[in-house]
Amino acid sequence: xxxxxxxxxxxxxxxxxxxxxxxxxxxxxxxxxxxxxxxxxxxxxxxxxxxxxxxxxxxxxxxxxxxxxxxxxxxxxxxxxxxxxxxxxxxxxxxxxxxxxxxxxxxxxxxxxxxxxxxxxxxxxx
Numbered sequence: 426x427x428x429x430x431x432x433x434x435x436x437x438x439x440x441x442x443x444x445x446x447x448x449x450x451x452x453x454x455x456x457x458x459x460x461x462x463x464x465x466x467x468x469x470x471x472x473x474x475x476x477x478x479x480x481x482x483x484x485x486x487x488x489x490x491x492x493x494x495x496x497x498x499x500x501x502x503x504x505x506x507x508x509x510x511x512x513x514x515x516x517x518x519x520x521x522x523x524x525x526x527x528x529x530x531x532x533x534x535x536x537x538x539x540x541x542x543x544x545x546x547x548x549x550x551x
Contacts, residue, residue: 431455436496436536437462440469447478456483456511457549460536463504464495472500476507483511486549489520492529493536519545 432453434442439461446456456479462470485508487501498518505516523540527533538545 429454431457433457433459434461435459436493436530439471440474443471443474443476443479444469446481446483447475453481455481457486458484459486459538459545459549460491460493460496461485461487461501461504462495463497463500467495470495471504472507474507476504477510479508480510480512482513483508483515484549485514485516486545487516487518488522488535488538488541489518490535492525492534496536517548519548 430453432442432445434440439458442456442458446453463472464470465472485501485505487498489498491498502516508514519538519541521541522535522538525534525539530536533539
């Protein structure tokens with residue numbers, strides 16, 4: 426299998442994206458994770474995976490006010506440290522945006538970078 430693009434995952438998709446980067450070695454150009462599942466209590470969460478097996482450039486992007494119980498901002502740095510063999514690794518937090526509404530795990534809340542989407546896209550693109 427040849428896949429030469431970046432693998433991107435958001436929220437629960439970070440579980441699959443990280444697993445892909447672990448198991449499809451050498452066939453992806455990089456890894457981007459946003460609103461990552463970092464609670465060890467959640468099956469498949471980043472801390473439960475062999476993150477040291479990921480060697481491609483990678484970016485972890487998170488909102489500093491994410492209120493999802495599985496994506497607590499204070500747990501992100503410890504999970505990020507698991508990517509110790511990535512060729513390049515970067516951790517970015519965004520703060521601000523619009524007033525959140527509804528489910529804390531949804532797009533209209535900090536978890537979905539409400540009101541900061543343009544900033545997030547620009548920062549990821551850099």
